[in-house]
Amino acid sequence: MLRLPVFGSKSPTSIEELVMAIAEPGARIVAGGTDLLPNLKHKLHAPTTLVSLDRVAELQRITWDREAGLLRIGAGVTLTQLAEDAEVSKNFSSLSKAAGLVASPLIRNMATIGGNVNLDTRCRYVNQSEFWRSAIGGCLKSEGDVCHVVPKGRSCVAAMSSDCVPVLISLGAHLVQVGPEGRREVAMADYYHSDGIAHTHCQPGEFTAEICVPIAKTPARAAYGKWTVRKSIDFPLISVAMHFALDRDAADATITEARICLGVLAARPKLLKVDALVGLRLNDPTTAELVGELCFKQGKPLDNVPYEAEYRRKMLRVFASRALRDLLA
Amino acid sequence: MSLIERLAPQEVGFPLPWARPARNKVRMSDALLLSMKVNGEEVEVAAPAHFTLLEVLRYKLDLIGSKQGCDKGDCGACTVQLDGVARLSCLTLAVQANGREVRTVEGMTGAHLHPLQDCMDKSVAAQCGFCTPGILMAAEAFLTKMGRVVTRGEVAEAMASNLCRCTGYTKIVDAIVDASAIMAEGKN
Numbered sequence: 001m002l003r004l005p006v007f008g009s010k011s012p013t014s015i016e017e018l019v020m021a022i023a024e025p026g027a028r029i030v031a032g033g034t035d036l037l038p039n040l041k042h043k044l045h046a047p048t049t050l051v052s053l054d055r056v057a058e059l060q061r062i063t064w065d066r067e068a069g070l071l072r073i074g075a076g077v078t079l080t081q082l083a084e085d086a087e088v089s090k091n092f093s094s095l096s097k098a099a100g101l102v103a104s105p106l107i108r109n110m111a112t113i114g115g116n117v118n119l120d121t122r123c124r125y126v127n128q129s130e131f132w133r134s135a136i137g138g139c140l141k142s143e144g145d146v147c148h149v150v151p152k153g154r155s156c157v158a159a160m161s162s163d164c165v166p167v168l169i170s171l172g173a174h175l176v177q178v179g180p181e182g183r184r185e186v187a188m189a190d191y192y193h194s195d196g197i198a199h200t201h202c203q204p205g206e207f208t209a210e211i212c213v214p215i216a217k218t219p220a221r222a223a224y225g226k227w228t229v230r231k232s233i234d235f236p237l238i239s240v241a242m243h244f245a246l247d248r249d250a251a252d253a254t255i256t257e258a259r260i261c262l263g264v265l266a267a268r269p270k271l272l273k274v275d276a277l278v279g280l281r282l283n284d285p286t287t288a289e290l291v292g293e294l295c296f297k298q299g300k301p302l303d304n305v306p307y308e309a310e311y312r313r314k315m316l317r318v319f320a321s322r323a324l325r326d327l328l329a
Numbered sequence: 330m331s332l333i334e335r336l337a338p339q340e341v342g343f344p345l346p347w348a349r350p351a352r353n354k355v356r357m358s359d360a361l362l363l364s365m366k367v368n369g370e371e372v373e374v375a376a377p378a379h380f381t382l383l384e385v386l387r388y389k390l391d392l393i394g395s396k397q398g399c400d401k402g403d404c405g406a407c408t409v410q411l412d413g414v415a416r417l418s419c420l421t422l423a424v425q426a427n428g429r430e431v432r433t434v435e436g437m438t439g440a441h442l443h444p445l446q447d448c449m450d451k452s453v454a455a456q457c458g459f460c461t462p463g464i465l466m467a468a469e470a471f472l473t474k475m476g477r478v479v480t481r482g483e484v485a486e487a488m489a490s491n492l493c494r495c496t497g498y499t500k501i502v503d504a505i506v507d508a509s510a511i512m513a514e515g516k517n
Contacts, residue, residue, distance in 0.1 A: 002400040009361070009378035009424045030422065037381070037420045038401040050378070054425050104490035106467060107402055110416045232489035233403060 002041035032111035075114025094222035121158035156196030166241035166263040179206030196267040219249035225323030239263035292317035368436035383418035394434035405491035408463035415470035434462035444511040452504040456495035
């Protein structure tokens with residue numbers, strides 16, 4: 001039995017009430033609660049108030065803003081809703097696939113896209129019970145002052161383990177953040193820090209209201225590859241998201257723009273330098289080889305999640321080429 | 330007063346939630362009055378904000394059908410339905426269920442067995458039975474949503490949240506596929 005620490009709760013019903021509720025010191029947002037509640041049960045945080053998003057109807061919509069050329073996903077949309085949305089799956093197959101691969105069906109019924117974007121970083125030494133952690137004296141992210149992943153390391157390297165984040169970055173998405181000073185937009189590629197303890201640019205009193213994905217103007221193909229220990233429930237061991245803008249919609253089209261993003265390396269998802277891919281044909285065997293090579297060269301996993309870092313690095317090549325194969329089908 | 334409430338903490342040998350107010354510094358005045366519909370019955374219950382739906386069901390309402398397994402969303406033994414959607418009650422705050430409709434395995438008691446219960450029984454899909462309430466709740470929500478005969482593959486994917494350490498899943502999948510045929514037939 002795991003007990004939650006004592007806290008109060010608030011259930012605002014509008015964005016205005018929500019802004020006021022989280023402005024109070026010690027307040028923290030709970031949406032699906034599937035990541036926050038286990039962390040609270042493990043005594044990793046001690047909020048005084050939890051502010052629940054589940055009654056803010058404005059945050060629970062998926063809208064197609066054709067004028068601005070954006071798909072706007074409310075932060076309170078559950079991953080099941082996102083994965084089962086026929087329009088999203090038609091236009092953004094990689095996002096739909098990633099949302100449908102998160103954890104397990106029941107967790108996806110509860111967990112929200114806003115929570116997935118703001119998912120706390122994870123590490124094999126921190127996402128453990130208080131008792132387990134006490135045996136090693138904690139770490140930088142919990143009670144201790146040492147890092148068990150990087151000996152003598154002074155900054156936390158817990159991994160961003162969200163499935164949707166690398167995909168959204170590869171699609172060039174941005175976030176709408178709402179706070180006491182109003183709304184602001186921030187590109188998802190710039191939203192994350194390399195510090196595993198405070199890994200986002202979310203200001204105090206601010207929350208993510210919307211995730212905006214640009215609707216591609218040219219033909220494009222995108223894919224997502226995730227490696228897990230089991231077929232369900234697990235966080236990724238490595239993840240690869242790729243997006244290619246093409247000159248026409250065919251398997252042998254020429255790549256005009258490429259974006260590949262790797263997850264689960266450290267606190268910040270890594271957007272690779274892939275200029276070498278521009279001008280190549282999508283179904284060319286050398287393209288597949290080059291994609292695998294770029295992922296292997298630039299992706300350097302750490303021993304922060306299960307399985308050895310070296311093994312995971314080799315699997316980057318495998319899962320990158322498998323994702324590319326999906327995209328040709 | 331239920332049997333478990335009558336037990337003094339020292340007789341049980343492990344900390345009971347209601348035996349720890351001093352350590353948790355919870356005063357009864359901090360409790361929130363929640364009203365929800367549980368298995369078709371309007372219920373009002375006082376619980377502190379940090380209680381999960383599972384704790385309220387088990388320790389306040391005596392509905393001990395939903396099981397407390399891993400308590401962190403891995404095992405699915407605590408699965409209940411909230412407004413018809415299956416979810417993990419161990420990761421749902423009780424306040425999130427306020428004003429909503431909760432269905433637990435106790436809601437499946439009636440004059441006749443539910444087709445799922447009947448098929449689980451006939452396929453011998455329950456052994457120790459600890460996962461069964463969660464399986465029934467998740468499977469019922471899944472079959473209601475699908476509304477047709479389902480395949481073994483679909484069942485395996487939909488039931489991936491619910492762990493069973495006894496049966497090896499084969500018989501559970503058999504039962505759910507059989508039940509889907511009966512439920513789809515009943516609808517037509």
